Amino acid sequence: MxxxxxxxxxxxxxxxxxxxxxxxxxxxxxxxxxPPALRDGLHEYADAPTEAFQYPPSEGLRGLREEIAERRNVDAAQVVVTVGTAEANYLAMARALERDAGDEVILTDPVYPYYPGKTSMLGGRATFVPVDDRGRLDAADVREVASEDTACIVVNTPNNPTGAVYGPDTMRELADVAEEYDALLVADEVYDHFDYSGRFESALSVDSDHRVVTSGFSKSMAITGFRVGYAVFPHDLVEAAKTRHMLVNISASRPAQQAVLDALQGTPxxxxxxxxxxxxxxxxxxxxxxxxxxxxxxxxxxxxxxxxxxxxxxxxxxxxxxxxxxxxxxxxxxxxxxxxxxxxxxxxxxxxxxxxxxxxxxxxx
Amino acid sequence: MxxxxxxxxxxxxxxxxxxxxxxxxxxxxxxxxxPPALRDGLHEYADAPTEAFQYPPSEGLRGLREEIAERRNVDAAQVVVTVGTAEANYLAMARALERDAGDEVILTDPVYPYYPGKTSMLGGRATFVPVDDRGRLDAADVREVASEDTACIVVNTPNNPTGAVYGPDTMRELADVAEEYDALLVADEVYDHFDYSGRFESALSVDSDHRVVTSGFSKSMAITGFRVGYAVFPHDLVEAAKTRHMLVNISASRPAQQAVLDALQGTPxxxxxxxxxxxxxxxxxxxxxxxxxxxxxxxxxxxxxxxxxxxxxxxxxxxxxxxxxxxxxxxxxxxxxxxxxxxxxxxxxxxxxxxxxxxxxxxxx
Incomplete structure (x- = not known):
């Protein structure tokens, strides 16, 4: 490989x-x-009793999962706190490719280079769908290349590198394609706090059990080194994702999780x-x-x-x-x-x- | 799977x-x-400039890798800082199974349950070699079951759950078996600071390019929740392991890495x-x-x-x-x-x- x-x-x-x-x-x-509340949270954590330095729940601190679930309007049971959005995407793509529902991963061109890297690491085969000059993705182009061999469609919105924001119609149609071919739509929304168009809408607004949303705090809180992200899985896929997360990393780092939780709660x-x-x-x-x-x-x-x-x-x-x-x-x-x-x-x-x-x-x- | x-x-x-x-x-x-120096390190980090909150080098903070390399008497280029010993073992076992050198993973019975979990997640097949009543592993028993299909031998010393410490002769013979069948010996030494027998010797003392040593700070510094560990790879395997590490997690959490580095330097x-x-x-x-x-x-x-x-x-x-x-x-x-x-x-x-x-x-x- x-x-x-x-x-x-x-x-x-x-x-x-x-x-x-x-x-x-x-x-x-x-x-x-x-956010200042993040620095305060780290100081407070540094003085916490030794229990607070030990394994958190593998899927993430309960308070953090609940805070995420409330903000994203999902069930906390669907949320896995990960080692940044990177691990969230890895878990989602691994789940898609493990389902014996094909080995093709549909990506855009241009693409965030980690997606094809993860694809080949996981034994998948990448197919690229071009976007237009302004970075807009036409879901019909994805439908055109999709087939029974499609395991996964990975999109990033707001997009790195194009800066495009995919509208809700596009996301709905991508989810339809995923449903039609028993694939997973993975929507990486790590730039969700950086929408200048007013048109961004999370893929969570699309009701589908073939859709995983990944995100994290690296960009929104300016802490790329902390490595705290999350994935929101459909109910029937979340347990297997949690198991892989446990077997690879056990959990995301607890000081970082706690600081992010404090920052979520204390940042206007x-x-x-x-x-x-x-x-x-x-x-x-x-x-x-x-x-x-x-x-x-x-x-x-x-x-x-x-x-x-x-x-x-x-x-x-x-x-x-x-x-x-x-x-x-x-x-x-x-x-x-x-x-x-x-x-x-x-x-x-x-x-x-x-x-x-x-x-x-x-x-x- | x-x-x-x-x-x-x-x-x-x-x-x-x-x-x-x-x-x-x-x-x-x-x-x-x-260690108090770890808490001091976290406090100091909480006040660091924003650059210190961003991505560290994927393979780990340079100072931490050098500190580890010096203590373990290896080349810093062989060291990958990981999300706890869990990820170090995952990277080592993944490398072993990706080498097209077989798909069998030899484990002991009793075994730390994460090893068989990782084995099947990675598509390997576990073979168990019993240890004696006191937990002692006879390397000849491993040799007996090993074959061309053996990709990996994973041992844990000092051992969880038996408390056994494998002597240097055992480790040498296990490395010989790994070399003979082009497999990797993975020695998980996360309990290396907890030897009461005076007989523990790291597998790093065995000169072999078929040996990976994994360890971490979860136990020695009482910080299982921080998720900082490391793997020492042979030179010809380290780059591929770093790539997987980058594609799965990008890096271990930086506040935790920095606190561990401060603790390593400041703890008597x-x-x-x-x-x-x-x-x-x-x-x-x-x-x-x-x-x-x-x-x-x-x-x-x-x-x-x-x-x-x-x-x-x-x-x-x-x-x-x-x-x-x-x-x-x-x-x-x-x-x-x-x-x-x-x-x-x-x-x-x-x-x-x-x-x-x-x-x-x-x-x-």
């Missing part, structure tokens, strides 16, 4: 070793601060709104500067990435390295996300120096 | 719901305190010695009381479990529930660890009330 290591870490290492100042727009690591809506406003401004400033640089780009409806294309400068790893060395800007090569975006570069707006980066790009091109 | 949920949680739930005071000797959850040897002395005393007191109760038992050379047998009272789940309800003592049914110990019960010495529990048992029988 072979699977490629995602490129993220290779680009980040290259940028870190560069012999000059580089604006890092590679990874999805937020540069804004976590303004925290999330302010982050969104700040990102909206960054997107505007960055895309204005891209205009000045004569680049083509997509304005994201959600998440915090901008795809851009510079004339005669395809999105290869080689060109990314040139931009690091010669322009002092680090992005991700579009080819890392699939063939359809091999002319593009992806820039993550996780730095207050986004407009400076755009100016450097304008100077360079 | 089917796999059983380990019984631990079921017994713990039953004990928690009991209508009386119960001495909990079910799980391996330490009741002693974590006395902390570990005092814990060992305390456990040695508990073992003596508990086994003395078992003598008074007329029970048969094994005195552990390592780890912190005692297996005991009461005449006419086999180690079934039903009898464990009777002991909870009627004697107020919760242990694990021996049958959970394999056929050979179905007459026995396992008691974890993770409570200062171990002698009280033994007295209750003496009264009951």
């Amino acid at each position: 072979e699977y490629d290591e995602p490129l993220f870490f290779r680009v980040m290492q290259y940028a870190a070793r560069a012999d000059r100042d580089v604006v890092d727009m590679v990874s999805g690591n937020p540069d804004w601060d976590a 809506a303004e925290y999330y709104e302010e982050t969104r406003d700040m990102l909206r401004e960054r997107i505007d400033a960055f895309t204005d500067a891209l205009d000045a640089a004569g680049a083509e780009y997509t304005t994201p409806d959600g998440a915090f990435y901008v795809m851009a294309r510079f004339d005669g400068f395809p999105g290869t790893m080689e060109n990314v390295q040139r931009l690091i060395d010669e322009a002092g800007v680090a992005g991700m090569p579009g080819e890392a996300f699939g063939e359809s975006r091999s002319d593009w570069l992806r820039f993550a707006l996780v730095t207050p120096r986004a407009d400076e980066a755009a100016e450097r790009l304008a100077d360079y091109f | 089917e796999y059983d949920e380990p019984l631990f949680f079921r017994v713990m739930q039953y004990a928690a719901r009991a209508d009386r005071d119960v001495v909990d000797m079910v799980s391996g959850n330490p009741d002693w305190d974590a 040897a006395e902390y570990y010695e005092e814990t060992r002395d305390m456990l040695r005393e508990r073992i003596d007191a508990f086994t003395d009381a078992l003598d008074a109760a007329g029970a048969e038992y094994t005195t552990p050379d390592g780890a912190f479990y005692v297996m005991a047998r009461f005449d006419g009272f086999p180690g079934t789940m039903e009898n464990v529930q009777r002991l909870i309800d009627e004697a107020g003592v919760a242990g694990m049914p021996g049958e959970a660890f394999g056929e050979s110990r179905s007459d026995w019960l396992r008691f974890a010495l993770v409570t200062p009330r171990a002698d009280e529990a033994a007295e209750r048992l003496a009264d009951y029988f």
Whole structure:
């Protein structure tokens, strides 16, 4: 079994070793601060009695599962707290492929590279469905390639890298396709707090026992290193998912779970709104500067990435390295996300120096 | 694919719901305190800048990997920091079974139940080799069942549940068997700080490129809920293991990693010695009381479990529930660890009330 290591870490290492100042727009690591209630929660936990340092329930701290269930309007029994959204997606895709209902995994092109990585690790076979220039997925295209061999359809909305937000009709039709072929629709909604369009609606609004929703707190609370996410499974699939979770990891880390619980309970809506406003401004400033640089780009409806294309400068790893060395800007090569975006570069707006980066790009091109 | 949920949680739930005071000797959850430096580390981390809250290197914080490498006298490049020893064992067994070098996993009987659970989850087939009454494994018995179909040999030393410590000759011979059949020897040494015999020697002392050592800080630092462990892989296997780790979890939780690193650097040897002395005393007191109760038992050379047998009272789940309800003592049914110990019960010495529990048992029988 072979699977490629995602490129993220290779680009980040290259940028870190560069012999000059580089604006890092590679990874999805937020540069804004976590909610104060999360820091308070960690302090409190650090002084907790030794019982609080021992195994939590494998499926997650009860309070955290209940808090998630209430916010997502689902039964807490359906919720598994995972090691970030990464493990949630792994559990969902493993469940889909273990059901003896096919071995094909339908993904989009462009795609978040961990999905094809997980697919081949789990012994599945990836089929890619292209999205349009603005990142929109036509569910009819998914229906066209789906078959009895389809085990799983994985989508990410709001989308990394395109910034597209899939509407509720699309999600309903994807769930229909999953039901028709006894497959699972896995909706990764880790960017659910970063919708600028007002059109995002969770796949949980689609009533289906063939739909798994995954999410996490890495982005919404700016804590990618804490590794706390969750999956909401249909009732008839959740026990098997919990067993795999137990056998692989036993549980997600308890200090991180407790801090997230405290932050969920103690963080006002303004925290999330302010982050969104700040990102909206960054997107505007960055895309204005891209205009000045004569680049083509997509304005994201959600998440915090901008795809851009510079004339005669395809999105290869080689060109990314040139931009690091010669322009002092680090992005991700579009080819890392699939063939359809091999002319593009992806820039993550996780730095207050986004407009400076755009100016450097304008100077360079 | 089917796999059983380990019984631990079921017994713990039953004990928690009991209508009386119960001495909990079910799980391996330490009741002693974590090193003070770990708590200090968590406090410090809670005030760290936002960069410190983001993704650590997937394979673990560099400082932590170097600290582990130095203590274990290996190359840091061989070390992967994992979500507890659980994930370390999962990665090692997955690697063994992915190598197209067979699908048999040789385990001992009795066995730590997560190993057969992982085996079937990973599509392997478990073969059990019995140990003797004192828990000693004869490597010749492993050689006898090994074949070209053997992918993996998994041992745990110091051993849960038997308390046996395997000597260096045994480990050398097990590595020879692994080499002969192109299998991997996985040595789970999570109880390496709990050797009362003075005979424990890490499998790292055996020079072999067919040997993986797994361990963690759950027991040695009394932090089973933090989920920080590690695996030491041979150079030619470590990259594939890191890729799987990245695709499943991305990384272990960073607050937990940082606290463990601070604790490793700031904890004197006395902390570990005092814990060992305390456990040695508990073992003596508990086994003395078992003598008074007329029970048969094994005195552990390592780890912190005692297996005991009461005449006419086999180690079934039903009898464990009777002991909870009627004697107020919760242990694990021996049958959970394999056929050979179905007459026995396992008691974890993770409570200062171990002698009280033994007295209750003496009264009951």
